[in-house]
Amino acid sequence: MDPETVAEWCQTLNINTDHCLALLLPKEDFTTRQIYQLMDEVIPQGRCFIRGMKKDDATATTSVLLEWDCRVINLNAPPTVEFGKEGHKARLVFPTEGSPEGGSPTSTANEPPLAVSTTIGPDFITALSDFVEKCTKGSSPYNGIGYRKLRFFSGSQPVPTGEDDYESWMEQSMQVLDEWDIPEAHKKQRIAESLRGAAADTVRNLKLSKQDCTAYDYLQALQDVFGRTENAADLLYQFEHTYQGHGEKLSDYIQRLDKILHQILLKKGLDPKLVDKVRVKQILQGAQPLDPIMLKLRMKQGEETLTYNQLIKEVREEEARLEVKGSMVEALLDTGAQVTL
Known part of the structure; x- marks a missing residue:
């Protein structure tokens, strides 16, 4: 799979190419947990999500499209990494430069074949450190330990034990959202971790339809679904x-x-x-x-x-x-x- 194909794959799923890359694995059965563990080691900054998976019999590879909640387009990652006790080799392919959403300058001309391996070394760790510093630069310092979590909300009626009704949950959420002095990604995480059932489905569908949504977008979507119907x-x-x-x-x-x-x-x-x-x-x-x-x-x-x-x-x-x-x-x-x- 080449960068142009990865870019087209992103466009088909309406995903920002600046936040994506394709992982090319040997054509074997890998669990989603193994994939996530590998990417946590390779790109520890942010969280990634599996958006698609394709198997190619011609090249004997499995292609996995991954999306991050932050930009990964400028990451100076090696094209091939080795992992596991068996010495599996995987290739990272960024979307092509010049795609509508922005892309990586990665080119297939200089990419080694899948059989060539580049193990993770000091240079790669240094590049990752620089990448983390750029992502966190300008963020306000915060202490994520010991904060009071929001009560659970699912939107179910009658309200289950241990949950809040909509108006009580929304009133508390609006208040703490103005008080949390933390990055936007953490605000969204704290709201999402309090949601269950239909409420969680509402936010999940919002993220699929709208890129780079904010914590306030989460609350607005919940207001549209569970709030009062009067204008x-x-x-x-x-x-x-x-x-x-x-x-x-x-x-x-x-x-x-x-x-x-x-x-x-x-x-x-x-x-x-x-x-x-x-x-x-x-x-x-x-x-x-x-x-x-x-x-x-x-x-x-x-x-x-x-x-x-x-x-x-x-x-x-x-x-x-x-x-x-x-x-x-x-x-x-x-x-x-x-x-x-």
């Missing part, structure tokens, strides 16, 4: 017509509004900069008009807009104060004392 306009209408119930605490009402507001943001129906202003506006319109805490908030109308944390803190503190005051009044009434409010 942003429907959710905004629901938000503007959600009112505080009789006997409902104002803090509970605010939290109920915030869940709808979060769904509107996921649907890109509102500028995030306007969230606090829109929230306060709806609270002033939808809360019980005689709620004592609401009356205080109306008095502050026109002042600096409170954030969600500031608002919920102030409301809960006022609720606690009124609850204590109410308990004191009841205790005084039980003793028959005169109460002055």
